[in-house]
Amino acid sequence: MSATILVPAADPEPASGSPLGIPGPLLHGLLLLVALAAFAWIVRRRLLVLRRGAPDPRLDRLGERLRRLLVIGFGQSRQLRYPVAGIVHVLIFCGFLVLLFRSLTLLGQGFWGGFAIPGFAGPVYAAVKDWTGLVMLGCCAVAAYRRLYVKPARYHDRLALRSHGGEAHVILGLIALLMVADAVFEATTLAAHGGRSWALPLASLAAFALEAVPDSARPGLGVFAFWLHNVALCCFGCYLPVSKHFHVITSLPNVFLGKLDPAGRVKPPRHGLPPGAQPGEIGVRRLADFTWKHLLDFFSCTDCGRCSDVCPAYATGAPLSPRQISVKCRDEAYAAHPVFGRPPAGARPELVGGLIEDRELWACTTCRACEDVCPVTIEYVDKIVDMRRFLVDDGRVPAGMQKALGHLEKKGNPYGKPGKKRGEWVAADGGDCGVRVLAAGASAPLCFFTDSATAFDPRIQRIGRAFGRLLRAAGADCGTLGADEVDSGHEARRVGEEGLFESLREQNLQALAAREVGRVVTTDPHALNALRHDYRLGEPVLHHSELLAELIAAGRLRPFALADGRTYTFHDPCYLGRHNGVYEAPRAVLAAIPGLRTVEMAAARNKSFCCGGGSLYLFREGEGERRMGELRIEQAELAGAQVVVTACPFCLINFEDAIKTTGRTGRIEVVDLAELLERALVTAAPPAATTGA
Amino acid sequence: MKQVLVIAERRGAVLDEGVFELLTAARALAGGGGRVAAAVLGHGIGGLAAELARGFDRVFAFDDERLAEPDGDGDAQALLPLLARGGFDAVLLAHGNLGIDLAPGLSVRAGMPLLADCLELHWAGQSLxxxxxxxGGKVHARVVAAAGGTGAMATVRGGAFAPAGPGTVAGEVVAAALPAEFAPRRRPLRTLRPEAGEVDITQSERLVAVGRGIEDEDGLQLVRGLAAALGADLCASRPVVDKGWLPRSCQVGTSGVTVRPKLYVAVGISGSFQHMGGIKGSPFVVAINKDRAAPIFGVADVGIVGDLSEVVPALEAAIEEQKG
Amino acid sequence: MDIIVCIKRVPDLAEAGLEIAADGRGLRTEDLDFDINEWDDYAVEAAVRLKEQHGGVVTAITVGDEDAEEVLRRALAMGADQAILLDDAAFAGADPFAIATALHACIRSLPFDVVLCGAVTSDGASGQVGGMLAALLDVPQVALATGLEVDGGRARVRHEVEGGLEREVEVALPCLITAQSGLNQPRYVSIRGIRKVADVAIAARSAGDLGLAATAVGEAGSRVRLEGLLLPPAGKRAEILEGSLDAAVATLVERLRERGGL
Structure with missing residues (x-):
């Protein structure tokens, strides 16, 4: 083996040959023309599907879009949550970027023998490219091995109507073929020069394998390999947009065009309508009712299954697999708008209510785990809400939810309690928690928006009062809207009852406007999200974890040591964490309690697992075999915790339920952050402790 | 001194027990010198008429193959001449499915006022x-039939009157003929009976409900014993069903089945609105729970605070003792 | 097919504290929420499904004041085609017979194949109006329906009968059916759905329009007079049986015996 780096000379001259009796460049031109025409035709047909979609403004804030493109797109930032598949994908992605120039070079060489792209013709690129080819082959082998033998659970969706796994094998085969063909092509030139090199491991390997080939046959073999590579490349290009591998083309645009609005803000029923306009139909019933960007999402889904792998509904056996929403919609888009020929005669099957069943849509708690994990930023919550909007408009609402919605309409809370009793929680235990019920015209620097669970559920009322006493201890003056408050409408909006949401929002905005309040605080992350993002009140709305952290930092609350021998863990509520990015404030409160032993669950922060309370699930029965809350309590136990601290009424209700139903009473406890902090404030006599601290 | 007619309901070939509650009401309304009559409809009902004649002074037996199945529409046609003939100051029916089907139409045709679903009956002057x-049982209404001289009808809630004991009246059985214009307008196709062994709790008059307070399946066995002693069917709140200890068809609540029992014994049930929302018809509610603050005590009529593993067997024993 | 559905607006009693009005004959309504009677909801759903299957026109009728328009709008949003409000001061204080009289006077001038009513209302709870209306219209009726199919001039009805059984019967059209829970699962009516029918005109009819004398309707036309309302004697908080277990159990058995529970 030669020690010098050899620059492969283009000895086999594809451009000078005449395969099939046709001059090489001409034939090559024909190949390219056919391939480009086919590719253009297919992509045009696909884009026509997008043009049928509803409007969706996605070209604002270009700087932020570019940043996301660099981080999530080119930076592949979401890949590594799944280490093996993630690394393989990152390597293949980088490999494609490197080999892009080699492919262009080889296409050029079909016309001109010595064609080279400036900067990509030297020995350095040759070495990089050859190593890349080797790595790519290795990645193909690993990927194929995983698909054929390891079979990770997420590749086999129990709700899939049909498998697209075969397409993955085609693509892996094509990639491998490209690598091998190029290597053989290279090897024939190497052999012509008689040298192999560590710098060119793949080509050298091929040369070694081809030693038995007589010299006379080598140029012919080289030409064959060259044509094989270029034909395979054309096939590869055209196969992408007809398969699930369209993502190779669409995922970078998809990331660039991703949702920049706050994660917790649900899209309006239709973009571009003047305020107050009432569209005749709302929601998504047919494919074309989706926005064009949501259709692009379908094209961009790789069927990787990460979304369903983290979906709590899927994990509990409920009839929902987010990825199947993308896959089924894409299959339907492709079937309804074939690349060649006319659309099939006859009516298409119903999309919502047919291909996508009602119960599939009702199974979602809008926890957003799927969106957070998707490597190409596919949106699910907005789509599911849009499809539910259609179901609600069509009257197709599960019975338990109908009752809760009816109560929301008539009484302003899903429990069906009289609205005038809404402010009674402040003293329902006979005491005074320090929160004032504000009459219209009154003012307070801080307004406690309770939302319905805190106002009416006796267990959750205790959290509200504990928080009130903390505020009083910190010297904060806090009022609440009392009977003028109604439910935030957060869940009503998420189950698709947009009209009800609007009416509740108006009532609350009027109640707020009738009083002079500074900041608004809530113990309910769903209310936080509604007020901050749905009502667009923005930052003056705080979650109690944020306010408590602030009061502790300002020295207005000084917790005493709470070392009871138990280990505490914080459960991130979906609408606090994933939807609003509040991860640090509750942890800061825990850290401020001296002696508190804490541990993180494996699924913490943005990986948190939903309690199962969203989308009015407190008022109806799910279809899962298990309850999400039970799984979450098991996760907490696995982490070694005896106390789960949460900061959301729904989480608390579901976890307390789960502890009872799984017979864990006494072994594990769940408390709200405010309740825990109150314990830490009354454990010791204040004066002694403060001097000691 | 009044004339009172009871329209007797039957379950196939046996009299409905409610007939004897109506007999008590009828005797009270008839007063000392009054007479009580019964009407019974069906095919081959001689035995039933004879049974009624032990308690009622007169029994009108409508025996015809066209009356084989109870039919609120047809039965009204059959009974109309008897009522139209006059002479009855009060006509009583049980406020059950048949009474609801039969009484309103009959009252209109007979020109009689109808007091429905009465808990109590008396005379206000000459008016029923x-x-x-x-x-929903939260309010009681005092009602009185408008004076008119045609008599009045009333349907009576089951359990409102104690059933009369076995009678010794030796009343007269009168074979009543169907009117010539009798033309039933309903064609019965089939009667659906619940499958054997399958308890339909929506129809149960007595229910013992178990909640998450029973901590294991042994607790469930205890409660089964209590239900058997009471002659009640077993139902549950959601957590028990979720554990698979009882079938989904036993789950009472907004997400389960709605029941309308007369007696509801809630064992280890906290009384969430989701569960209580499935209970209709204002039954007598007994609660057994160890949590004195459990909301169930806010809706129950009577309760015992205690450990159900002690209370339930003690109650079962006391009931068995009472039954003798 | 012409389908008529009779509905009523009733107070929601689930969580409400009921107070009897000063005249002792009604409830204080200031703090009450009202909605369509639950059983009437099944009736409307059944009517709309019949229309969806067979075509035709669904007409919703209620007796009440302008507040009662709310339930007619709801019926329209569910799919009813027209709505009639029987509104007259003379209708006040009506018993079920006087209500049936007013409904009859309205319906007799309309074409109909099926009349649907709720089996019972959650307020008066007498379950009489449907059966009385059928008698006045002189059409066959089936009470407490849990299943309904119409085909070729006949209705096949499953309904609850004696002893908790169900029976399937057939009647010729026109007929009257009262809807029991279990007949169907009514569709959801969204706020948007209500807004969409906000401008549909609702026909109002007075007693005079229906050719009824004021003495034939309302309290004057009633056969049963309401003397007054009273709250049931027992306060609604469980009597907690204290003392030893044996004593408590003995008292409980006594209570059960009193209530006929043994």
């Missing part, structure tokens, strides 16, 4: 008067 539960 009663008390009935309205607004």
């Amino acid at each position: 008067a009663g008390t009935r539960a309205v607004y």
